[in-house]
Amino acid sequence: MARRGVERFAVAEAGAGPYGVAVGPDGGVWFTLVHAGEIGRLAADGTVARYGLGAPQCGPSVITAGPDGALWFTRMRDHRIGRIDVDGTASSFAVPTGDAGPYGITAGPDGALWFTELNADRIGRITVDGEVTEYPLPQTGAFPSLITAGPDGALWCTLNQANAVARITVDGEVAVHPLPTEGTAPVGITAGADGALWFVGIGGGLVGRITVDGEVAEYPLADRAARPHAIAAAPDGRLWFTEWGAGRIGVLAPDGRTGGPLDASFDVPFDGYELPGPGAEPHGIALGPDGAVYAALERGELVRLAPGGTYG
Template sequence: MKFDEIAVTGAPYGVTAGPDGRMWVTSVHSGQILRIGDEVSVFDLDPGCGPAVITPGPDGALWFTRLHDHRIGRIDVDGASTSFALPTPEAGPYGMAAGPDGALWFTEMNLDRVGRITVDGEITEIPLGVEGSYASTIVTGADGALWVTLNQAHAIARVTVDGKVTVFALPTEKAAPVGIARGDDGAVWFVEIGAGQVGRVTPEGEITEFPLPQRDARPHAIAADGAGGCWFTEWGANRVGHVTANGEFEHFALPTPGSEPHGLAVAPDGAVWVALEAGKVARLH
């Protein structure tokens, strides 16, 4: 496998495959959304809004969190965008995922809550009941619930669409989970940036952890590969890693030193796209 790199403006952070067959990237520091196809298109947002995590919505648009101005953004495939203010000030929205109920769900890092927004912009907020949890990323599991990494509580939360919260403490102290993804095996997979591990949790809450060969690699984001394993970024090691369903690892060094890999996504053709905050987007194929 090999990397191709595309130099872009700003600081790429989140990436996802869009419904239009192109890749969509947030540029967190420059307040922009990038659309990557045969060419790169740049869509300016409000300066300083801090677009972070992006995901396709059920309405054919892309939805993303605006971390710095505490709003939820929406952009259609032609680049027209709008945003919605959150009910609670200084919420710190970060993770975002399409829910099983036709709405979008997101985390509020500063408030120990998750939020839900309909495609019409109606917002509700649900307390997680864990103080100082720093809720980070969120995904819909195979069981139809939302799964959330609680970075500073060193735990994973399961949230049903009617608001019932169950918290599963991780076995490893100071694990600090960040990225989370729905696996191909019915479980949810996540990475522990503090402990240098990849974890797996079943719908019943059974947790397995796989230590990385380099424990200070600081894994950040994770995505299922469509064949039973997962890809993940290793921010501290300047690499992209792969883990099989059995916990076997393979690692791929990024071509540019200090590239700061954060979000990643698997495209329909199986290529892995990685947002590099140093100003590039990489494609592993």
């Protein structure tokens, strides 16, 4: 159903746990069901398909479009990397380090997929043929979380428990950049249209920007308890992010102001867009090719914010 520019799609029963979301090469919106052990697809006409992975407790978490026309995702609980074709055929590959807890994943500039290992303080690389290489981080207990390809040909990831952002080259060289605000606990990260990396701090209630040289700027949210989780960059320079603790979708303008008009009809509050209904708990977020914003909600839904819409 639609409400003031927000479309809601029921994609799963309560407890299935929509979590990661990505737009596939087929135009479908693909998502993980972390508690049900499934991958789902939302079609343009609103129909939903769900694909079991043969392991209900595998914990599919973050999903991304791969360079081979398939979707790739992490299986956090059984420590594997999954792959699913657009026809729903799924396979998976084991991670060499036991109990690694693979979590974030992104397509790299080298034609491979790169992923984080929450429990092992490592960054992994997997080829489309399933060959895995692991690179250790220079500190323990860092809890590497989400990862993205940067504009400099390297990979960038958040170190949630180390209060830092790390850069790793395709050759495995790692540099760590500490963040100025204690307790920021960064999770989501994305490459912005301005040539920098943008991240959100779930502990600090802020959006941050880090240049490829490691210079950091921070933009506190109006609601510091909103617990921002994931972030995605739009071609127009806007940064869209989920406020997991507040049931909102936020936006940061390129000049560091939250909110602001896209056009005359885009009249929104500066501190985020309230999602209709209780218990939203938005997690993953992605941009569609038409400029629409998609987010996965814990309560069993995907939402779509239409480009140029107004939100209450």
